[in-house]
Structure formats: structure tokens, C-alpha cells
Amino acid sequence: MGYTPSQVIPPAAATPFDPAPYPTALSFDPYADLLLVGSSSGTVTSYCSAVSLERHAVYCAHGSKGFGTYSTMRMGFGAGEVRQLKVVDKEIWSLTEGGLAGAKRGGLVRWTVSDPLFALRTFDSNPLNSHEIVAGGTGARLTIVNTSQGKVAKNVDQPHSLSHIFTLPRSILTGSPSGLLQILDPRQNYRQVSVLSAPSSQTGGLTGVDVQGDLVAAWGWNVLQGQPTPSSTVSLYDLRTSRMLPPVNFDQGVSWAKLDPHKPSSIVVASSSGFIDVLDTNEDENSRSDSAENGVQLDIDQYVTALAISPRGDYLAVGDSLGQVQLLTSHDISAESDLVGVDGMLHLPPLNGHDNGTKVEWPDLPMPVPDVKWANRTPLNVIGMPFYDTPLLSNFAPADYATASSPLFNPSKPIPSAVLANMRIIDGVGYAPLPRDMKGKRNVVCEDSSANLISADSGPHGIMGRGKLALRKESGPKFRSERNRRGAAEVLDDEASGLTGLTNGPSMPKHYRKVEIKYSKFGVESLFPRFYNKTQHSGLETHISNSYTNSLLQAYHYTLPFRACAKAHLAIDCPKEHCMLCESGFLFRMLEDAKGINCQASNFSRAFSATSQAHALGLFVPESEAKKKDFAALIQKFNRWFTNTVAAEDAPTGRGSDSHRNTPPNGSGTTSSLITRVLALKGRTDNACSLCGQSVFKEFSAHVVDMLYPRKSTGTSLGDEGCFASILQNSLTRETTTKTNCTNCSRLTTFTSRRRYGTDMLGNEVRRFPPVLSINASIISDEHLEVWRDTPLARSKHGRKRFLPDGVRIRLGEGGDVQVYDDNDSSPSQPQDMRYIVRAFVASIQEHESDEAHLVAFVRAPNDTDASTSHDQPRWLLFNDFLVKEVSADEALSCAPAWKSPALVVLERIGTEDVLDLEGLPKQIDPTILVRDSLISGRRNRQQIKHTCLDLDEIPSPGTLVAIDAEFIALQLEELEIRSDGTKNVLRPTKMSLARVSVLRGDGARESLPFIDDYIHTSEPVVDYLTEFSGIKEGDLNPSTSIHTLVPLKVAYKKLRTLVDLGCVFVGHGLPKDFRTINIFVPPTQVIDTVAIFYDPSRHRRLSLRFLSWFLLKQDIQTAEHDSIEDARCALQLYKKYQTFVQENRFEDVLEDIYDAGQRLVSADMARNTFVALTSVDRYNPGLQTSSNERSGTCRQLANLTGATDARETVYSEEPARSAGRARAEYCRVSYAASTLCRQRLR
Incomplete structure (x- = not known):
């Protein structure tokens, strides 16, 4: 089989970074009718059809995913030549000096991974994971790239540099420049499992490798008289036996070689000068014919730079150093060929070898520009946009057509199982009697379309389950500037109905939806805050990074002991630049003073973003990943890090004023940070052997309590063990069992671990429970979430019991045991009981799975009477970022809706002053x-x-x-x-x-x-x-x-x-x-x-x-x-x-004079524009000359308004003696000088 030259792609145009680009990598798309050409300038060009080779797309191989600031490196033009191309199902992978990238066939870059060392030389896919790339180079290591995330997954060190990588069914083949061929196993962390001997004749090193099936071809250089020359042989290896096969000779010198994918026994070899031949690897040396008689010499002036073979072996692409790409084919393209149609045109098969591949997409043709008759006097407004005084037909609300009775936008309700059980099918039609309990009015549709949103509509296939058709009206003006343009009656109506109550359908209330700031031309300052907040409690805005922390900051702000500690920390000379406790204190002071005006935690976010530990823990949320984040789990992770961080920042350091630090109640004299004394649970962990009874003690300190749920047996309910008090008790004691060898009895036994509070390792009383308990919900399964759902009362049809109570009582028994009771429990209280109320509750809100989740905080107003003798109902506030609304206690603490999931709870102890003297803390900065x-x-x-x-x-x-x-x-x-x-x-x-x-x-x-x-x-x-x-x-x-x-x-x-x-x-x-x-x-x-x-x-x-x-x-x-x-x-x-x-x-008179002076300057600027317009008419339209009086009047007006008396007198006294051109230049000078003065004074 021989190849015949068919088409030639001319050299590409010069670029600023490469005046003479040439092809450096070629690849045929196995899925589409495309040929890909990578150039030395860093671009990839695709050509479609073997007959026409029409250019399809051009893009930068190491381009940018977005449309950010233009720069040479981001746009790919500084990334160097394209070293390798590989086409997979949905992407084109490319390797340049700058790194790896993946793009769609149209050129849209989906991901990029930069190589700062410029060391990568080759890559291929991971045989065990189709979403990973294995790359190597001069760095003596393998780089594993995850294409789904667009980042480096890991690096694996290797003893040798790598120049070639090929994917095998369960392993990879690598080649080094020294000539070593080895097989690595990805399942063993890319360890070497076998070695293929390097060709003995290739003393100059390995330059090329190709793999097809079980056959490996390798070629390289020979050193003759100190000069490297291409080897005259291609070494062959059998992967099944790891043995070397008889080589293939090519007298012209092997610079490129490709095994035929359709016929592995054939190999295409090419010399650097462009001589190409097809050899059979099964023939012996004597039976092979002379290459010079059967090969083809391409018209190449210099040397070959790239070569590729099509998936079926019927096309060959060759690139040379002058920039052109020649396409060769094994099909008969003569005039007598069967591929010539009746129309005389040649019809070659697609480049990928089959017609049912991926269809090549082309850009849409631009709309034809309307023909406009243009003349010198044609006004610009003849080319305008139509003005619509009524809404377009395509712009009407879904409520007008997508009702519950519409068969087009809603699935039909499922037939009840009671009907299907008695159904009989006669002639293909089902008949069933209507059950007695279902008799009544059926198929009734309300006139109000919004009332037709029945429960079926809220499903994933209903109109409420689709974001674009969801009935969510933008209620009320959000900006002050917008309020001024709307009627008062309309504004009052919007404010009255915008954020109150439930919607008519089954969706969640409006005030739980994610709120976002919509900026007007006046910026965020134009936002009308009272539309979102009619209380005296300030919300936090969301236009800053990592604003998901707003809910937790609000929870701790209204937790009085924590707020007092943060404010007291401001009184000391804190040396840390990015101190989270300092920023918390500043934020709490601002929220105290704002009295209902929106605030922003920008300085807190700035300090948070500068913390390397938070970055390592993955606490930062890029905007591109916001929809994928589980904010309930993230805020709990942030809570654990935040409490530990502020406790360490508040630790005594010997600097500044320590007057706010109190000694513990036992008078031990040891000092600890205020935050630790407010939040930390301290005690000991007892590990007891079940055989000999030996106990091992270990002290612990924890600022956050993670909920520990009991295991639910099959077919049973949790019962009393599933109440909040019981689960909190188990979470505090954390009793667990483990099997290990006992050091005392030297036997394998069961150890029981249990936390005990109030005593240290010596059994001495240390302290009581802290004033604040921060509790993470720690929900990791649906069973845990079901525990939080409301349960129906036994003797009530409509009443339901909340999982989260208003408060709890904690009792410390002898030996440090903990007992927790519901605040409404009937068990008698004791004097030593510590009563805690729920101060704050943070929940995650997500109406549909496709929606982005967000966090809200429910806070019990701190000015309530928290004494046990009070019967007043507590005031609960909902903080949905900058939306603040007063809600009931049941709405705040209930987790009945499916769109509401718990994240964390903050409990505050009643009678904190008995444990910590908050009044003695400093409240002002020195x-x-x-x-x-x-x-x-x-x-x-x-x-x-x-x-x-x-x-x-x-x-x-x-x-x-x-x-x-x-x-x-x-x-x-x-x-x-x-x-x-x-x-x-x-x-x-x-x-x-x-x-x-x-x-x-x-x-x-x-x-x-x-x-x-x-x-x-x-x-x-x-x-x-x-x-x-x-x-x-x-x-x-x-x-x-x-x-x-x-x-x-x-x-x-x-x-x-x-x-x-x-x-x-x-x-x-x-x-x-x-x-x-x-x-x-x-x-x-x-x-x-x-x-x-x-x-x-x-x-x-x-x-x-x-x-x-x-x-x-x-x-x-x-x-x-x-x-x-x-x-x-x-x-x-x-x-x-x-x-x-x-x-x-006389202030009013002065203010009027100020505005009059400003108006004169504005008029002067307008007069200058008029004068320039008149001068332009004279200059460019001689047939429309303006009169001298008209120009003089404008100039006098301009000079009078600006006070330029000297210029005015000079111009007007000499005007009759001047020519028209000289006077016009003088007018321009005066007008520009006056205009400059106007603009300076108006700035």
C-alpha cells in the first residue's frame, strides 16, 4: 500500500511571537472529520474534509477559560510551541511549553494547567481513569492531572526523565531520552513492572516511539564521527513477551515512523527530507523490496517537522519547516477512480474513516445587514432600534399560561393505586370504579392562576421545579433612585406584600430565598435598605468574598458573652495584623451602632482571606464553585476553625492590658483566654479496661460539640433516644468502645472511653460548664436529617413536636457524669442545674436540588428576659444576609420543611454573671x-x-x-x-x-x-x-x-x-x-x-x-x-x-449664588460645543457657511460666561480686519481655553 499526495495546506500567517510558524504536532480526530495542526506559535488549527481541507477553528493551545484581561501568557501566545495533541470523546488535549490544556472542538478552552518549570514533554490518558492525564518530561517525575477539575492531582517521582508516554490496557509505556523503555503500573503508584531493552544501534538516544496493539516501534539517533545521524533501523518489541523482534531497515534514515492502526504489521517511515515508504514488519530482510523503488518523495525544501496517520491508515499528514502541511492518501484519486462521482467531483471518505462520527459544528451565519441608502445629509437616527411601548409577545408571565390545568407545562397527576387495583382493561382501555373516599369535586381549576399551583407543581418536573418558569416576582423597588420614579401607591403595595408570609403555592416563603444585591448606576449606596429590613437590627451584605460566614457572625454577635470578649480584646495591644478576634470586635461594634442599617464584613473577610491555615482547610469558596458547595458542612468546619483560632489569639501573651482577664473560680491562679473560658469544654477522658478495670486518664479541651447520633435499628424508631437532650448528652459524654491489648492484664479486651466533666486527672474540681455551647449538627446521612424533622403529637391531628427545644438543663453528677434534660421536661429541677437557652440557630436553605444553597441565622433577641420566671414569648429574628425579619419561635426552631436543614446551634447559659464578670471587662479602646x-x-x-x-x-x-x-x-x-x-x-x-x-x-x-x-x-x-x-x-x-x-x-x-x-x-x-x-x-x-x-x-x-x-x-x-x-x-x-x-x-443667598455660578459654567461648556459645531460646518461643508454674526454671537456668549474679557476685546476689535480663516482659528483658541477652565471648575 502506497500513499499519493492529495492536498496541501499553505503556511499560516506570521504572528508577533513567531514570524514564520510551522507545524510541530499533527493529529487526526478519531471521532470527527477533522485534522488538527499545532504550530510553533502556540495555536491549534482544525481543518475539515479530506477534499477541501476547509479551516474549521483556530485557538490558542494554552488559552484562558474566561474573558479576562488580555495578556500574552493568558491568551496562550507566550506558552511556546505545541508539543503534542490528543483527541478524546469531548475534548482536545494539547501540550505546550506553558503546560496542558483541554478545549472543545470549537476552540473553547475548558481547563488549563500551567507548568512553571516548562519541563513537560509528553502525555497520555490514565488507563484506570479516563478523567486523568499522565504527563512527564525532563523533571524526572510523573504529573497526574485531573481534567474534570483542571488541576494537578499529584506528582510521582521517577528515576529517569521521560520523552514518550503511551497508554496500554492496564499500564503505561514510557520512553526516556537515553533509550530506556519501561512499563509502569498505575495501580502500584506507577512502579516499574518490566523493562524493554534499548536498541543497541541507537547510541545517540531515543527520538520516537509508537504503539499499536501489542507491537512497539522505537527509533533514534546514531553517532557517527561525533555527529548525530538518524538511525537506519526501527526497533520492534512484543509487549506480550517483552522481547525484541527483528528490526525494520530504512536506508534513508528514520526520522519519523507510525504503525498503521488498521494493519499493525505495516509501518510508515519517513526521512527528514520527506521520503516516505510503507514497510511490512513480517517480511524478512531478503524478501523486502528496495525502498527507493516503492516510496514517494514529497516536495519539501528543508525537513519534516511533524507526521500523523489517520485512525484507519488511509490518510497521512506531513508538516515541514516552511509551514505547509501535505495530506497524502492511500485511495485512488486518479480520473478513473471509483471515488469520482457522476458530477466529476472526487468524493473521498472522511478523515476519521466513517460517516457516523461526531458532527462538525460550524458557527452561525451572520444576519445580513439591511441596505440603507446613505448620503451626506442622512441623519443617524434612520438606523435605530424600535421603541416598544407594550410588552412583547415573548415576555409574559408564566402565571398567565403555566397553570395546574395546562397539559403542556405540567405532568398529569399519577392515578391513585386504589383506582388501579380495581381497573379492568377492555379493548385496550382501562375502566375502574371510583372509590368511595375519593368521591366529590374533582378536576376543579381556580380562576386565579397562581392558586392553581398544586403540590405536583413543586416537583422536579412541575413549573415550580424549573428555575426559568418559577413564579418569582421581583417585588418592590430595591434602589432609592427607582423609588423616585414610581408612584407612592405602587411602592406601598410592593412593600406590604413583598416579603411577608407564604406564597400562594407550596414553595418556601419569600424571605428565605437567596438575596443578592443588584447594583444601580449609583452603586450599592443606592440600595434601599428598609425594603429588606424594617427592624433595628443590622444585616450583612453579600457582595464580598466568603460571605457565607455572615450567618455565624450574626449568631456570635447576639451571643452576649462572646460579643463582650471580642470587644474587650480591642482594649489590648494585639500584635497580630490579621487577627480574627480583633476584626470580630470591630464588626460587632459596627453592628451595635448601625441600628438597622446594612453593614459589610469586608475587613473580616480580608483578614480571613489572608490566613494560610484557612486556605489549607478549604474554607474559601470561589464564585465558580458556590453552587457545588455544601454550606451546612462548610460553616461547621469554619466554626471549628474559627473558635480555635480566636481562642489562640486571645491567649495571654504578656502584652498590653490584662485587666480584663479573670482568674478561674477555684482560685488556682492560672490564667486562660476569655474565649476559652466562654466556649471551651474541659475535662478528662477515661479509658477503662473491661477485664481488669484499669483506667487511663487524659485531659481534653473542646470549643465545639459535634452531635453524635444513635444508631437506628431496623424497623424501630429512636424513641426517647432521638430527642435533642438525649443526643446532646451522648455527644457530651461520647462513650465509645474499642478493642486493644491492655498493658495491665496483657490481654486483648474491650476498652470503654467516656468523657467526664468538672474534674481533672487528679479528681480535683476544675470548673463548671462554659457560658456558651457551640454545637455542630454533624448531619452526614438522611437518617440524621430525619431526626431533626418535626414529629406529630400522639393526641393531636394537627399539632407537631419540634426536635430543637427552647432550652435545656445540664446537670453534673458525681464523678463528672453529665445529664441533659429538655427545658420542658417534667422531671424536677435541682439547684445545681445549669439552664441553657437556644440563642442562635444556623440553617441551610435550598428549595430545589438545582438551586444554590445558602445559610440563614435565627437569633433570639438578647434584650429578652431570659429568667425562668418570665412567661413572655421570646423575640426571634431571621438574618438572611441583609434581609432581617422577625419570626415566631416555632418557625425559627422547626425543621419541618424539606428545604431547611440544620447546621449549628448556639446555647447560652442563663446567669453567666455567676461564672464570668462581663461588666468588669473594658469597653473602650485606650x-x-x-x-x-x-x-x-x-x-x-x-x-x-x-x-x-x-x-x-x-x-x-x-x-x-x-x-x-x-x-x-x-x-x-x-x-x-x-x-x-x-x-x-x-x-x-x-x-x-x-x-x-x-x-x-x-x-x-x-x-x-x-x-x-x-x-x-x-x-x-x-x-x-x-x-x-x-x-x-x-x-x-x-x-x-x-x-x-x-x-x-x-x-x-x-x-x-x-x-x-x-x-x-x-x-x-x-x-x-x-x-x-x-x-x-x-x-x-x-x-x-x-x-x-x-x-x-x-x-x-x-x-x-x-x-x-x-x-x-x-x-x-x-x-x-x-x-x-x-x-x-x-x-x-x-x-x-x-x-x-x-x-x-445669608446662607440661602450664598447657596443660590453658588448654583448660579455653576450654571454659568455649564452653559459656557455648552456654548463651546455649539461653537465647535459651527466651525466644523464651515470647514467640512463649504456650501453651508454660517454667518459671521452667528459665530460672533456664540463667541461673545462664551467669553461673557467665562469672564474672558481680554480675549473677548481682542477678538472683537480685530475681527473686521482679519480673514475668515484667521478669525475662525482665534475663535477656536478662545473656546478651548474657556472650555478647559469650565471643566476644571466643575470637577
Whole structure:
């Protein structure tokens, strides 16, 4: 069988990274009619059809999955040449210098794995796992890549470098550059199981290997007179016997060889110059004919760079160094061939060898552009979009058509089994009598379509089970700007019905659904909070990373002992930069002050993201994996890590003030952290031998209790063992049995392990139970979840009993045994009983399996009377992120709905003051932090110090006036969605971070002198320093290069928190937005915003600080870059001016003059645009010349409005003597100068 040249693919176009790209890897798609060509420029091109070789797709082999910032490495153009291609069922795998990647046939990259060492040379699939790739190279190791996750699964060290890898049925074959061929077993961690001897003639090393069935072909180099030359033989090996077969000779020198997949006894060999021949491996040396007589010489000027054979062996692709790819075929393509049709056209078989393969998809043809007659005077509005004043036919609510009676959108109800039991089939039709208990009104449909959503609709096949057809109305305006455009009656109606009660169908209440912030053009500040929260308790927003922790933070915030400890920790000098307990204290203080206004845990999230241990535990949730996460299990994992972390951070270190640390009740004198004393369960674990009775004691300490459920016997119920008190008791004692050898009696016996509380290893009383018990639900099976479901009462048809009670009683018996009783238990209480109430309950909400789960927190309001003598009903609050709603106790603690799953419970002990003196804890930060000058930069330039710290006698008191301004940098740019009509939808706003904050004295002898001018250390990547607006340059926030006063964010925040607690009044321009970005809440009574002072609501325009300074202070600020000290000083001076105007009773007149001046500047800018338009008409349309009077009038208006009297007099006095062209140039000069002045003053 010989090959005949058929088609030639011309060289690819030059790229900026490779001026002359050439093919480096070729592969035939075994599933589709495609030929893949990998080039030296890092691109993969697919060609369709053996007849036409029409280009199908071009993409970067090591491309990017998303549409992020363009860069050479992300787009693949810096990843180097394509080294290998392999096509599987749904993907194309490629190997470049940059690493591995998988893409769809259309070119969409699905995953990439980078190789920072550029060491990978070859790869193939794992024979035991189709979703794994085994890759190797010069690094002397195997890299296992998981294609489903797109990341490296593991690395296995190898003694040799690898140049070739091939997949065998249960093992892999590897070849090294030295010539070693070996077989590795993946089941034995890729250990060597057999070795194929290297060819003795290939002294220069191995260059190529191919495998088909049980036959292995290998070729390499020979060294002749010190120069490497291609070997003239191809070595053959039998995998069944691991023996070498007689080699195949090829006198022209073997540079490439491929075993025929359709006929393994045939081998295609090629020389570097393009001579190709087909040899039979079964023939002996004497029976083979001369290669020079039967081979074919390709038209190649230089050398062959790549070669591939089709799955059926009927096509051969050869690439050369000049960039072209030649396609050869074994079919007869002469004019007399049977493949020539009646139309005279050649019809070759597909490249993959069969017609029923994967269909090649092509892009949709673009819609033809309408023909528009265009002329010089054709207005642009002739090409416009239609205006729809009524909804389109395709835009109507599912409630209008997808009712319960619709056979198109709902499956029919199943026929009851009672009917089918008595059914008889006659002539293919079933007949059955209607049972007596089913008689009545049937097949009744309500007129209200929303009431037709019967229980069947909520299933996976009903309309409520499909997200796109679910009847979820967006209720009410979410933004202040939107409220202004809607009628008051409509707004009140939306607020009254938006988030209250159940829907008409069987779905969960609206207030349990996942809430997301929808950003308007004014940002998140335009969000109308009272639509989601009508209480005085603040919620937490979700537009930050890892916001799943909001529910647990709310639970601990309303747990008074934990909150008090976190706030007390702020009083000490904590040296840790990213302290979780400090950030918790700051967050709790902000939630206390906000009084129902939304807050965000951005600083807490920032400290959390900087913790390497949390990253190693998998506590971070990328947005792409949010739908796959089990948040109930994740929040329990986070709870365990969080409590251990804050306990370690609060441990005594000998620094700062320790006045808030109490000694234990037994007076032992040993100190421990407050958090440990609030949360930790301490005792001993007894391990007793069942034969000799020897006991081994071991102390333990746990901050979290994991629920331990009893095993359910077949056909029986848990009974009393399944109540919350009983399970909690078993979880506290954790009695387990294990079999092991006893060291005392030296026999194999059963050891019983049991926890005991209140005593140490010596039997001495240590302490009582902690004030707070944090309990993880630990649900790992459906049986555990069923325990939490409500059970029907024995003597009631409608009443149900909750699993989670309002509280429990814990009793410590002799020997440290624990007994737990339900708070409503009839057993008599004893004086030593410790009563705990359920303070918080965190649950996971997921209505359908396809929906993304989220967490909510139910919190018992802490201002309730928790004494046992109180009969008042407790107030329960639902915290669904920033949606806060008051609910009943039954709704909060019940787990009856299938969409509600428990995650964790927080129990708080009544009478905590008997165990821990919370009133004695410090509640304020030491104000001397304002006196100390702290920094972390060792290269501060003294000439750059612009502030003077406060003296002790300058410590602020309530009402002290201070001026403040802050500068920010961008850590992440905003994500926009551009709609088809050109409007923009903000998916996520710009992530800003505090970069500099300056605080000035507001009065006194040193008024306007800064006492805080801190630059904030930022370790996160900065995408934009916003130097034009912030004045921050690269290197200003780096401790090794900064010449300014650089401090950690926590230190700067602590100073501001101190000023707020001291009652200072802040003066600034645009302070609400600055405080929000800083993540601190300042009561409105302590904020004086010059934006709000100099604002006239009837003008609908807010004035900039630069314009106010120019008009009132006669100062030009922000001429080059923004300076926070300059801006704060100007805001303070503006406030002083405001006070003067108010005292003189002329502020309203001044405000009117300010707006009139601004209006004149706006009109001047509009006049400039008009003048430029007139000048453009004169220049480009000579037939439409404007009159001299028209131009002069516009110029006079422009000069009058801007006060440019000198320019006005010069232009008008010389205008008659000037030519038209010279005057027009003078007009342009005046207009541009005036416009520049207008724009500067309006900024």
C-alpha cells in the first residue's frame, strides 16, 4: 500500500511571537472529520474534509477559560510551541511549553494547567481513569492531572526523565531520552513492572516511539564521527513477551515512523527530507523490496517537522519547516477512480474513516445587514432600534399560561393505586370504579392562576421545579433612585406584600430565598435598605468574598458573652495584623451602632482571606464553585476553625492590658483566654479496661460539640433516644468502645472511653460548664436529617413536636457524669442545674436540588428576659444576609420543611454573671493610641512627615471637631454586562481598599494641623492605584520601599474607631461613601458632610469640593493629584464658612449664588460645543457657511460666561480686519481655553 499526495495546506500567517510558524504536532480526530495542526506559535488549527481541507477553528493551545484581561501568557501566545495533541470523546488535549490544556472542538478552552518549570514533554490518558492525564518530561517525575477539575492531582517521582508516554490496557509505556523503555503500573503508584531493552544501534538516544496493539516501534539517533545521524533501523518489541523482534531497515534514515492502526504489521517511515515508504514488519530482510523503488518523495525544501496517520491508515499528514502541511492518501484519486462521482467531483471518505462520527459544528451565519441608502445629509437616527411601548409577545408571565390545568407545562397527576387495583382493561382501555373516599369535586381549576399551583407543581418536573418558569416576582423597588420614579401607591403595595408570609403555592416563603444585591448606576449606596429590613437590627451584605460566614457572625454577635470578649480584646495591644478576634470586635461594634442599617464584613473577610491555615482547610469558596458547595458542612468546619483560632489569639501573651482577664473560680491562679473560658469544654477522658478495670486518664479541651447520633435499628424508631437532650448528652459524654491489648492484664479486651466533666486527672474540681455551647449538627446521612424533622403529637391531628427545644438543663453528677434534660421536661429541677437557652440557630436553605444553597441565622433577641420566671414569648429574628425579619419561635426552631436543614446551634447559659464578670471587662479602646506614632516602614523620609500626633491634653472629648479625608485604591475592577440596547448592568462594583487616611484638628490653637496621616499597608494585588484621584503611587504601600508613615489597616482602623467612640464630630466631603469603604459606621449625629450642607434639593445637582473651594475659598485645589490633607483642610474651611453664613443669616443667598455660578459654567461648556459645531460646518461643508454674526454671537456668549474679557476685546476689535480663516482659528483658541477652565471648575 502506497500513499499519493492529495492536498496541501499553505503556511499560516506570521504572528508577533513567531514570524514564520510551522507545524510541530499533527493529529487526526478519531471521532470527527477533522485534522488538527499545532504550530510553533502556540495555536491549534482544525481543518475539515479530506477534499477541501476547509479551516474549521483556530485557538490558542494554552488559552484562558474566561474573558479576562488580555495578556500574552493568558491568551496562550507566550506558552511556546505545541508539543503534542490528543483527541478524546469531548475534548482536545494539547501540550505546550506553558503546560496542558483541554478545549472543545470549537476552540473553547475548558481547563488549563500551567507548568512553571516548562519541563513537560509528553502525555497520555490514565488507563484506570479516563478523567486523568499522565504527563512527564525532563523533571524526572510523573504529573497526574485531573481534567474534570483542571488541576494537578499529584506528582510521582521517577528515576529517569521521560520523552514518550503511551497508554496500554492496564499500564503505561514510557520512553526516556537515553533509550530506556519501561512499563509502569498505575495501580502500584506507577512502579516499574518490566523493562524493554534499548536498541543497541541507537547510541545517540531515543527520538520516537509508537504503539499499536501489542507491537512497539522505537527509533533514534546514531553517532557517527561525533555527529548525530538518524538511525537506519526501527526497533520492534512484543509487549506480550517483552522481547525484541527483528528490526525494520530504512536506508534513508528514520526520522519519523507510525504503525498503521488498521494493519499493525505495516509501518510508515519517513526521512527528514520527506521520503516516505510503507514497510511490512513480517517480511524478512531478503524478501523486502528496495525502498527507493516503492516510496514517494514529497516536495519539501528543508525537513519534516511533524507526521500523523489517520485512525484507519488511509490518510497521512506531513508538516515541514516552511509551514505547509501535505495530506497524502492511500485511495485512488486518479480520473478513473471509483471515488469520482457522476458530477466529476472526487468524493473521498472522511478523515476519521466513517460517516457516523461526531458532527462538525460550524458557527452561525451572520444576519445580513439591511441596505440603507446613505448620503451626506442622512441623519443617524434612520438606523435605530424600535421603541416598544407594550410588552412583547415573548415576555409574559408564566402565571398567565403555566397553570395546574395546562397539559403542556405540567405532568398529569399519577392515578391513585386504589383506582388501579380495581381497573379492568377492555379493548385496550382501562375502566375502574371510583372509590368511595375519593368521591366529590374533582378536576376543579381556580380562576386565579397562581392558586392553581398544586403540590405536583413543586416537583422536579412541575413549573415550580424549573428555575426559568418559577413564579418569582421581583417585588418592590430595591434602589432609592427607582423609588423616585414610581408612584407612592405602587411602592406601598410592593412593600406590604413583598416579603411577608407564604406564597400562594407550596414553595418556601419569600424571605428565605437567596438575596443578592443588584447594583444601580449609583452603586450599592443606592440600595434601599428598609425594603429588606424594617427592624433595628443590622444585616450583612453579600457582595464580598466568603460571605457565607455572615450567618455565624450574626449568631456570635447576639451571643452576649462572646460579643463582650471580642470587644474587650480591642482594649489590648494585639500584635497580630490579621487577627480574627480583633476584626470580630470591630464588626460587632459596627453592628451595635448601625441600628438597622446594612453593614459589610469586608475587613473580616480580608483578614480571613489572608490566613494560610484557612486556605489549607478549604474554607474559601470561589464564585465558580458556590453552587457545588455544601454550606451546612462548610460553616461547621469554619466554626471549628474559627473558635480555635480566636481562642489562640486571645491567649495571654504578656502584652498590653490584662485587666480584663479573670482568674478561674477555684482560685488556682492560672490564667486562660476569655474565649476559652466562654466556649471551651474541659475535662478528662477515661479509658477503662473491661477485664481488669484499669483506667487511663487524659485531659481534653473542646470549643465545639459535634452531635453524635444513635444508631437506628431496623424497623424501630429512636424513641426517647432521638430527642435533642438525649443526643446532646451522648455527644457530651461520647462513650465509645474499642478493642486493644491492655498493658495491665496483657490481654486483648474491650476498652470503654467516656468523657467526664468538672474534674481533672487528679479528681480535683476544675470548673463548671462554659457560658456558651457551640454545637455542630454533624448531619452526614438522611437518617440524621430525619431526626431533626418535626414529629406529630400522639393526641393531636394537627399539632407537631419540634426536635430543637427552647432550652435545656445540664446537670453534673458525681464523678463528672453529665445529664441533659429538655427545658420542658417534667422531671424536677435541682439547684445545681445549669439552664441553657437556644440563642442562635444556623440553617441551610435550598428549595430545589438545582438551586444554590445558602445559610440563614435565627437569633433570639438578647434584650429578652431570659429568667425562668418570665412567661413572655421570646423575640426571634431571621438574618438572611441583609434581609432581617422577625419570626415566631416555632418557625425559627422547626425543621419541618424539606428545604431547611440544620447546621449549628448556639446555647447560652442563663446567669453567666455567676461564672464570668462581663461588666468588669473594658469597653473602650485606650485613647493613647492617638498619641503614639506607629509605623512598619523602615525607610520613612522625615521630610514626608506632615502630621503631629496629639498630646495627652489634646485627647478628644465628645463633640470635638476633626476633619477627615481618605484615599483609596482598586483591588478589583468592576464587572459590567453590556446589554443589546447599549445600557450597562453592573454585576460587581469595583473593590476598593483604604490607601491613605488623614485626620486634622478642627479647632484650637493648632487648627487644621494633621494628627493622623497614615498610609495603609496592602499585601493584596493592586490593579489600579488611581494616582490621578488618590495621589498614591506604586511603592507607597510597600514596607520595603515606602517613604511615608505606613501602618497596617488594623492600626489605622483602630484609631478611627477610637475617635468614633470618643464622640468626635467628623467634617469632610462625601464622608458616607468613604466610611462605607473603610467599613466603619459613624452615627449621623457625628458626621458633617459638606456635600449635604451645600446642596439644594431643587437643583438636583451636588457640588464638588474643587468647585466649592474655587468659589468660596478662592483656592484652586486638586490641580495635579489629590492630597487627602488638602481636601480635609478645604472641607474644614468650607464648614467654617458655612457657620459664618448661618450666623449672618445669608446662607440661602450664598447657596443660590453658588448654583448660579455653576450654571454659568455649564452653559459656557455648552456654548463651546455649539461653537465647535459651527466651525466644523464651515470647514467640512463649504456650501453651508454660517454667518459671521452667528459665530460672533456664540463667541461673545462664551467669553461673557467665562469672564474672558481680554480675549473677548481682542477678538472683537480685530475681527473686521482679519480673514475668515484667521478669525475662525482665534475663535477656536478662545473656546478651548474657556472650555478647559469650565471643566476644571466643575470637577
